[in-house]
């Protein structure tokens with residue numbers, strides 16, 4: 001039986017890169033398959049979300065996008081996030097509110113994963129586990145519920161911060 005694996009342990013609000021455990025299907029392909037018309041500005045935003053090495057909040061997304069297209073405004077950012085969210089292509093995360101009331105977005109992954117947030121340094125680790133998949137199966141079996149979204153966030157202290165504190 002395989003146990004859980006930490007698939008990302010990088011810097012601030014980081015997320016996994018090059019991991020074989022978690023992959024992120026192309027948002028543009030998913031949108032095309034759903035016949036969603038995409039403007040140039042939306043395409044830019046979708047590309048940034050897809051390629052971001054971090055979990056992005058709306059303000060950071062706007063900031064990055066503005067460097068490539070100064071005409072992009074907040075409304076376009078929020079509309080694009082809503083579009084992706086409503087079609088189930090991105091996940092919205094609180095990340096234990098380590099930076100206040102912000103929400104963070106990431107392209108949906110092939111496998112559900114949990115997030116571990118360090119209260120001290122703000123590191124975000126992604127965690128995928130077969131036990132998590134089993135738990136979902138069990139929930140479906142016992143309740144007959146149809147699961148559309150699963151979110152598990154864990155707050156605490158990363159190894160490095162534990163060492164620094166002791």
Ligand SMILES: [Zn+2]
Nearest residue numbers: 118121158161
């Ligand atoms: Zn830490």
Ligand SMILES: [Zn+2]
Nearest residue numbers: 015106115126
């Ligand atoms: Zn994630």
